[in-house]
Amino acid sequence: MLAQPHQTHRQQDPLIWDREAETRPREALEALQLERLRDLVARVAQVPFYRDHFARQAIGPHSIRSLADLRRLPFTTKDDLRAQHPLGFLAVPRGQVARIHGSSGTTGRPTFVAYTKGDLALWSNLCARFLVAGGLRPEHTAQVAFGYGLFTGGFGLHYGIERVGAAVIPVSAGNTRRQIEIMRDLGSDALICTPSYALTIADGARELGLDPRALPIRYGFFGGEPWTEDMRREIEDQLDIVATNNYGLSEVIGPGVSGECPARAGMHIQEDHFLVECLDPETLEPVPDGEPGELVITTLTREAMPMVRYRTRDIARLDRAPCACGRRTLRMSRVTGRTDDMLIIRGVNVFPSQIEEALLRVEGTTPHYLIEVARPGTLDEVHVKVEIRPELFSDRMDRMQALCERISREIQTVAGIRAHVDLVEPQHIERFVGKAKRVHDRRNLTD
Amino acid sequence: MKLQQLSVFLENRPGRLGAPLEAIAAAGINILTLSLADTAQFGILRLIVREWDKAKAILEQAGWIVNLTEVVAVEVPDRPGGLAGVLDVIEGAELNIEYVYAFSLRRDDKAVLIFRFEHPDQAIQVLLGQGLHVIDGDELMGYVG
Amino acid sequence: MLRELWNDAEGGFHPASAPDFLPTEALREVQLRRLRAVVAHAYEKVPLYRTRMDERGLTPAAIQGLADIARLPFTVKADLRDTYPFGLFASPMSDVVRLHASSGTTGKPIVVAYTREDVEVWSEVMARTLAACGLHRGDILQNAFGYGLFTGGLGAHYGAETLGATVVPISGGNSDRQIMLIRDFGVSAICCTPSYFTHLVERAGELGVDLRALPLRIGIFGAEPWTDAMRDHIEAAAGIRVFDIYGLSEIIGPGVASECGEQNGLHIFEDHFYPEIIDPETGEVLPDGAEGELVLTTLSKRAMPMLRYRTRDITALIAEPCPCGRTLRRMRRIGRRSDDMFIIRGVNVFPSQVEAALLAVEGTLPHYQIILSRQQGLDQMAVEVEVTPEVFSDKVGALEGVRARLAKSIEHILGIRVELRLVEPRSIARSEGKAKRVIDRRNG
Structure with a gap:
């Protein structure tokens, strides 16, 4: 139904994976977007959520006469996805689903995304685009230090590298020493992980008596958490690599929504597949280019689970000026914040409500807690302060330690992160009238 | 006790x-x-x-x-081996100790061990049966004066 | 073409499975043709194979019939370590698209490589594995094998994609979420280690989820030894049929052999992996039916061909035809090994690896003991290490530091978490001469 780009030209142009798609003149791009948007409106009519809305507003493919008509379409939020658990947003027959991924939700229940074979091919291509833009070549070896699993990070990059034709070393997350040994022994040219983990690898190399700059990696593709230009300089300097940023979220596809080119002046949005708006989160009106606003993304070509105007809650700025690299697409800045209380801890999305739910699973804990996030070295550390209550207090140390471990385990189960549990005395966590301040984030994550 | x-x-x-x-x-x-x-x-x-x-x-x-918490206080002579004798009894009877701490009384060259047993009543029976001096609250207070 | 026309609703076999049913004569022809090609390729590209064959006065031309394979030298795990990292590669790195690694016998990893064609073969044999276990296109497979350098996760993943099943790539761990997904998605099949599934069954009971009432119908288990008693228990408790699969990363990963609906021996995908059974002492080839060590030769691997690789797994080949119609010979379930390797949560562990890890921290080898147990269905590995006067400190923090360093060193080499316990000097029982290094308290 939707043509996937064919890679017949990549040998001629080592810097741009899909020259036709990535450098398409604005007019042609917008014509393509309009055609795909109409098609999208027709396709999502399979999804009850959109069908009902379209029926109420008398919207159909005919309503889309220009790209400006996008604004007639409804928003989709994370809550909407959760309300349709597990796959109420499916727009194709169940038998066509080739893969299911998940992302953390604001409660213990994650939300799920489905992919057809076509979606997976598209995803690989989108990742190939930013990988090639950032320096990856078919003769390279790339080490994936993102976790594999329901999380989309590992798989998106894995298939993208495969698509480029480079060799993949699927190390997955963790075991820093092993990462370094593999990198050194197998001569990895590229490293894929969160930016903070790149610094951990540099630290780890020094601990092993190795010069991080002498490690074979030359390119780093980092994403999954917010970072700053200072951090980029730090990473590039410590590891002697070229580090590029990429962006994506599983509700939309995973990594591959946008990525940097060698100019490294914003991430090119893959506009032939995603329509991106930047809106004031309060008024939902567009903000002027260059102003921060919430990114709202419409997937133009996703088959299994298309999203109409998905509210990402990510705050960034858009830049329409032409880029030196030759790509004609809109660029987005780094993500500089969130419109909700979601935290990103070592690349894992965590909502304070998940911590609350974990505490509720341990009988006798109070709803009074405080999440402290810090980055003492290169890695995020989370301390959850919990008030102790008489029912839980024991004069026996082993029982008290077991309690901490149990809370920590519940947090791991619900939120997917390891947290230190600090028991504090009653009334030691500040009480708030109205909305409680549950998070104390001491990291410096924006420029 | x-x-x-x-x-x-x-x-x-x-x-x-x-x-x-x-x-x-x-x-x-x-x-x-x-x-x-x-x-x-x-x-x-x-x-x-x-x-x-x-x-x-x-x-x-x-x-x-x-x-x-209910704990058990046992008086032992404050000299080498004083503690070991009590522990022998406890281990012999396979009593489970959660923790123990001690203090000594200057007046009588006596030391007092405070035990937290898993089953304190059973422990007291065993200790008394072995002729050890288990002291109750009043007695302990009396020592300290 | 066949693939497109094939109706996978009921009963039939997946087109990927066609080679399972080759007439024996045709199968032997394919094997011989591929054997000659792989020996030529290995001889030409890999110095180790060339040297060893030259030493015996052999050239690839020596392979005239399948029986001539017995003239070739064996390859052992130590060869992978000694040629680390690229010494056994038969393809240039530019043709390599994937690298996997596993820990070797002493802490130094071994690396295996795949070309694009190798990944395709791997996907094919895993698709045939899943089909033999009864999985169809459109089924939902929850893949709880660990993803990463371990070949289990990605092997099953690519196989399911080739088969046309929906993959839920959950990887290992987080049992509550595993159970929620099985229930909410109506998952048809799950891949994991048998011990992990036993744990899931127990946990589901605690959560009030009756697996027997769910659509889950197939369990595909591998990466560790298990028994028919465990199978009976799991099948009754979960209301599913469970199958044993076999593989090792040196050969390709999972996808070397699989049970079929008969659940009576594992069909070896002989068109890609040529099996022999040898006497582990003499190296002599034994006839079908005799018990001995399994030796495998890869017939189609490009990046890293293996000639007569000694698996150390003890089994026997079954040549009698299987009622399922597959012409592939079967092997009996692996019961034991000809070395001291044990498997914990699907990870292969040699006591020598633990020694290397302890030595790395302490400088000398302390007295230690490995204790394997099973708690709530999950394998646990504890290492008890005797405290030496040098490391003892009255500061709890310092001792804790020693403990943590030892644990981390082992974890680094094995890639799994272990419980490390410091014990008093001379508290680990010594027998005559060498202490017993591994106490296995798991049953079944």
Whole structure:
């Protein structure tokens, strides 16, 4: 139904994976977007959520006469996805689903995304685009230090590298020493992980008596958490690599929504597949280019689970000026914040409500807690302060330690992160009238 | 024969140990002995005091979490081997000790061991049966005067 | 074409499975043709194979019939370690698209490589594995094998994609979420280790989820030894049929052999992996039916061909035809090994690896003991290490530091978490001469 780009030209142009798609003149791009948007409106009519809305507003493919008509379409939020658990947003027959991924939700229940074979091919291509833009070549070896699993990070990059034709070393997350040994022994040219983990690898190399700059990696593709230009300089300097940023979220596809080119002046949005708006989160009106606003993304070509105007809650700025690299697409800045209380801890999305739910699973804990996030070295550390209550207090140390471990385990189960549990005395966590301040984030994550 | 021990939850940071002790002292309650078990992050203060019910009320009123635990005090001669003799009895009877701490009495060359047993009543039977001197609250208070 | 026309609703076999049913004569022809090609390729590209064959006065031309394979030298795990990292590669790195690694016998990893064609073969044999276990296109497979350098996760993943099943790539761990997904998605099949599934069954019971009432119908288990008693228990408790699969990363990963609906021996995908059974002492080839060590030769691997690789797994080949119609010979379930390797949560562990890890921290080898147990269905590995006067400290923090360093060193080499316990000097029982290094308290 939707043509996937064919890679017949990549040998001629080592810097741009899909020259036709990535450098398409604005007019042609917008014509393509309009055609795909109409098609999208027709396709999502399979999804009850959109069908009902379209029926109420008398919207159909005919309503889309220009790209400006996008604004007639409804928003989709994370809550909407959760309300349709597990796959109420499916727009194709169940038998066509080739893969299911998940992302953390604001409660213990994650939300799920489905992919057809076509979606997976598209995803690989989108990742190939930013990988090639950032320096990856078919003769390279790339080490994936993102976790594999329901999380989309590992798989998106894995298939993208495969698509480029480079060799993949699927190390997955963790075991820093092993990462370094593999990198050194197998001569990895590229490293894929969160930016903070790149610094951990540099630290780890020094601990092993190795010069991080002498490690074979030359390119780093980092994403999954917010970072700053200072951090980029730090990473590039410590590891002697070229580090590029990429962006994506599983509700939309995973990594591959946008990525940097060698100019490294914003991430090119893959506009032939995603329509991106930047809106004031309060008024939902567009903000002027260059102003921060919430990114709202419409997937133009996703088959299994298309999203109409998905509210990402990510705050960034858009830049329409032409880029030196030759790509004609809109660029987005780094993500500089969130419109909700979601935290990103070592690349894992965590909502304070998940911590609350974990505490509720341990009988006798109070709803009074405080999440402290810090980055003492290169890695995020989370301390959850919990008030102790008489029912839980024991004069026996082993029982008290077991309690901490149990809370920590519940947090791991619900939120997917390891947290230190600090028991504090009653009334030691500040009480708030109205909305409680549950998070104390001491990291410096924006420029 | 069992003693009431107070346990207090403390955060492990400077000044936290002094506060509950001061609160008890201010009420004129005598502390016979104490022990502190701590981790990097928190501690458990264990206290044997003269008027435990009053001390408990004071601490709780001031916002501390206080537990009441039954412990067993055993008197041993304060000389080499004194402790070992008691432990032999306990191990022989396969009694499970959760923890133990000790203090000595200057007056009588006596030491007192405070045991937290899994099953205190059974432990007391065994200790008495072996002729050991298990002391109750009044006696202990008497020692200290 | 066949693939497009094939109706996978009921009963039939997946087109990927066609080679399972080759007439024996045709199968032997394919094997011989591929054997000659792989020996030529290995001889030409890999110095180790060339040297060893030259030493015996052999050239690839020596392979005239399948029986001539017995003239070739064996390859052992130590060869992978000694040629680490690229010494056994038969393809240039530019043709390599994937690298996997596993821990070797002493802490030094071994590396295996795949070309694009190798990944395709791997996907094919895993698709045939899943089909033999009864999986169809459109089924939902929850893949709880660990993803990463371990070949289990990605092997099953690519196989399911080739088969046309929906993959839920959950990887290992987080049992509550595993159970929620099985229930909410109506998952048809799950891949994991048998011990992990036993744990899931127990946990589901605690959560009030009756697996027997769910659509889940197939369990595909591998990466560790298990028994028919365990199978009976799991099948009754979960209301599913469970199958044993076999593989090792040196050969390709999972996808070397699989049970079929008969659940009576594992069909070896002989068109890609040529099996022999040898006497582990003499190296002599034994006839079908005799018990001995399994030796495998890869018939189609490009990046890293293996000639007569000694698996150390003890089994026997079954040549009698299987009622399922597959012409592939079967092997009996692996019961034991000819070395001291044990498997914990699907990870292969040699006591020598633990020794290397302890030595790395302490400088000398302390007295230690490995204790394996099973708690709530999950394998646990504890290492008890005697405290030496040098490391003893009255500061709890310092001792804790020693403990943590030892644990981390082992974890680094094995890639799994272990419980490390410091014990008093001379508390580990010594027998005559060498202490017993591994106490296995798991049953079944």
